[in-house]
Amino acid sequence: MAFVLPVVAFFAVFNVFPVLYGLYLSLTRASLLTPPRWTGLDNFLALHSDPLFRLALGNTLVFVLGSTVPVWFASLGAALLFHQTFPGRDILKTLFFLPVLPPLVVVAVVWKVLLNPIGVMTWLVGWIWGQGEISWLYNTTLAPMVMIVVHDWAAIPFYMMIWLAGLATLSSEISEAAHIDGAGPARTFWHVELPQLRGTVVLVCALSSIGAFQTFTLQYVLSNDQGGPVNSTLVLGLLIFKQGFQFFRMGYAAALSVVLFAMILAVTLIQLKLSRRAH
Amino acid sequence: MVFFVVAVVLAVVFAFPLWFMVSSAFKAENEIMEVPIHWLPHDFQGWEQFRNAASVSPLWRYLFNSALVSSIQVAVTVFFGALAGFGFAKYRFRFHRLLFFLVISTMMIPFQILVVPLFMEIHAFGWENSYVGLIVPGMMNAFGVFMMRQYAADLPDELLEAGRVDGAGEFHMFIRIILPLLAPAMTSLGILVFIWSWGAFLWPLVVVQDRSLQVLAVGLTDYSQSYSRPPMWGAAMAASTVATLPIACLFAFFQRYFIKGLTAAAVKG
Numbered sequence: 001m002a003f004v005l006p007v008v009a010f011f012a013v014f015n016v017f018p019v020l021y022g023l024y025l026s027l028t029r030a031s032l033l034t035p036p037r038w039t040g041l042d043n044f045l046a047l048h049s050d051p052l053f054r055l056a057l058g059n060t061l062v063f064v065l066g067s068t069v070p071v072w073f074a075s076l077g078a079a080l081l082f083h084q085t086f087p088g089r090d091i092l093k094t095l096f097f098l099p100v101l102p103p104l105v106v107v108a109v110v111w112k113v114l115l116n117p118i119g120v121m122t123w124l125v126g127w128i129w130g131q132g133e134i135s136w137l138y139n140t141t142l143a144p145m146v147m148i149v150v151h152d153w154a155a156i157p158f159y160m161m162i163w164l165a166g167l168a169t170l171s172s173e174i175s176e177a178a179h180i181d182g183a184g185p186a187r188t189f190w191h192v193e194l195p196q197l198r199g200t201v202v203l204v205c206a207l208s209s210i211g212a213f214q215t216f217t218l219q220y221v222l223s224n225d226q227g228g229p230v231n232s233t234l235v236l237g238l239l240i241f242k243q244g245f246q247f248f249r250m251g252y253a254a255a256l257s258v259v260l261f262a263m264i265l266a267v268t269l270i271q272l273k274l275s276r277r278a279h
Numbered sequence: 280m281v282f283f284v285v286a287v288v289l290a291v292v293f294a295f296p297l298w299f300m301v302s303s304a305f306k307a308e309n310e311i312m313e314v315p316i317h318w319l320p321h322d323f324q325g326w327e328q329f330r331n332a333a334s335v336s337p338l339w340r341y342l343f344n345s346a347l348v349s350s351i352q353v354a355v356t357v358f359f360g361a362l363a364g365f366g367f368a369k370y371r372f373r374f375h376r377l378l379f380f381l382v383i384s385t386m387m388i389p390f391q392i393l394v395v396p397l398f399m400e401i402h403a404f405g406w407e408n409s410y411v412g413l414i415v416p417g418m419m420n421a422f423g424v425f426m427m428r429q430y431a432a433d434l435p436d437e438l439l440e441a442g443r444v445d446g447a448g449e450f451h452m453f454i455r456i457i458l459p460l461l462a463p464a465m466t467s468l469g470i471l472v473f474i475w476s477w478g479a480f481l482w483p484l485v486v487v488q489d490r491s492l493q494v495l496a497v498g499l500t501d502y503s504q505s506y507s508r509p510p511m512w513g514a515a516m517a518a519s520t521v522a523t524l525p526i527a528c529l530f531a532f533f534q535r536y537f538i539k540g541l542t543a544a545a546v547k548g
Contacts, residue, residue: 003366
C-alpha cells in the first residue's frame with residue numbers, strides 16, 4: 001500500500017482534482033484576478049452561439065479527418081513494405097523513421113522555412129505547376145491542408161513502427177497454411193493476418209484520433225499568426241489557449257475544454273465498442 | 280526490386296526536411312532560401328548560425344532548462360512508476376482495484392482538458408513562473424505505472440518469498456531484487472518519458488513567463504515568431520538541430536529500447 005501511495009496522491013492532486021475543478025470552472029465566470037462566480041450554464045449557452053467556436057469545431061473535425069484515415073492506410077502500407085526483405089531495408093527504414101525524432105515544435109519551425117512562398121516546396125511543386133510563388137500559409141484553403149500534410153509526415157513513420165510491432169507477432173504458420181490453401185497475398189492479409197492484428201488496429205485508430213482532437217502546437221507555431229490566416233487554422237486546442245491565456249476568460253476556456261473532452265470520450269467509447277463487437 | 284525503389288523514394292521524401300534542417304544550420308542566411316537548393320552549404324558558416332541563435336536568445340540557458348526538467352521528470356516517473364507498478368502487481372490491499380482504476384483512468388484525460396484548471400491550481404500554489412511549476416505536474420505518468428505493472432506481474436512470486444525468508448524488508452527487496460529485473464523495461468519507459476518531456480510545449484508556454492526559466496521547445500519560437508525583427512531562419516535551423524540532437528543520440532545508442540518504448544503500448548496493451 002505504501003508503495004502506491006505517492007503515485008495515487010500525485011494523480012489525485014494533479015489529475016483528478018483539476019478535472020473536477022475544471023468542470024466547476026466551466027459553470028462560472030472566472031479570471032486569475034477575480035474569484036470564480038457561479039453562472040450556471042451561461043458559458044455553454046454562449047458557446048452555442050459563438051461563431052468562433054463553430055469555426056474552430058469545424059476546423060478541428062477537418063483536421064481530425066485528414067490526420068487519421070490517410071495516416072492509418074499510409075502507415076500500414078509502409079509497414080507492409082518494410083516488413084518484406086530487400087537490399088538496404090534497414091537503412092531505408094531508419095531514414096523513413098527519422099521524422100519521429102524531432103519534437104513537434106521543430107517539425108513546425110522547419111516546415112515554416114520549407115513553406116516560404118518562394119522557398120523549397122514552391123520550387124519543388126513549381127516543376128509540376130510552373131508557379132513562381134505559392135502562399136502556402138497565407139491562403140485560407142491551403143493553410144489547413146498544409147497543417148494536415150505536415151502532421152501526417154511526422155505521424156506516418158510513428159504509426160508504421162506500431163504496425164511493425166504488431167506484424168512481428170503474427171504467426172507465420174497460419175499465413176503459410178492460408179497460402180497452401182491457395183489464398184493470394186492480398187487475401188491472406190485481409191482475411192487471415194488483419195484479424196490477428198485487431199489490437200493494433202484499435203490502438204492506431206484510438207491514439208491517432210485522440211491526438212488529432214488535441215492538436216495545438218502545429219497550429220500555434222506553423223500557421224501564420226497563430227490560427228490564421230483569418231482563423232482558417234483555428235482549432236479547439238488553440239481556442240482554449242487563447243480564451244484562457246490571452247483573454248483570461250478561464251470559465252469559458254474550461255467550458256470549451258469540457259466540450260473537447262466529451263468529444264474525445266465519445267470517439268474513444270465508440271472505438272472500444274467497435275473493437276468489442278469485432279471479437 | 281519494386282520494394283527497393285518504393286522504399287528509396289519514401290526514405291528520401293521523409294528524411295529530406297531533416298537533411299534540410301541540418302544543412303541549413305551551416306548555411307548563410309540568403310543561401311537557405313536559394314533554389315535549386317544546395318544540398319551542402321556552398322559558403323560553409325561553421326558555428327556562426329549557432330552563435331547567432333545564442334546571441335538573440337538565451338539558447339544555452341533554454342537547453343540547460345530542458346535538460347533539467349526532462350532529467351528530473353524521467354528519474355521520478357521511472358522510479359515511482361516502478362514502485363507503484365510493483366505495488367499494484369504483487370500486493371493486495373484495501374481499495375486495490377479502485378486505486379488502480381483511478382490511476383489508469385487518468386491516462387484517458389487529454390492534457391488540453393487539464394491545462395486551464397491545472398494552471399489555476401499551480402497559480403494558487405504560487406508555483407507559476409518557477410521550476411517547480413514547470414516540473415512537478417509532469418513528474419508522474421499513468422502509462423508508466425501501467426507498463427511497469429505489466430512487467431512486474433510477470434516476475435515470479437518465488438523471488439519475493441525467497442527474499443522474505445532471508446528476512447529482507449519489503450522496500451529493501453524492491454531495491455535489491457525487483458529494480459534490477461525491471462531495468463530493461465525502465466530504460467524503455469525512461470526513453471519514452473524523455474521524448475514526451477523534451478517535446479512538451481503547451482505547459483511550459485503557459486506556466487513560465489521568464490525567458491531564463493523557459494525550455495528549448497518554447498524558446499525555438501523566438502526565431503520564427505518575433506514581431507520586432509525579421510525571422511532568423513539560419514538561427515532557427517541551428518536551434519532546431521540542437522533540440523533534435525539529444526533524441527537522435529538516444530535513438531542512435533539505444534535503438535532497441537527506443538523502439539520498444541514507443542511500441543510498448545502496442546505489445547503490452
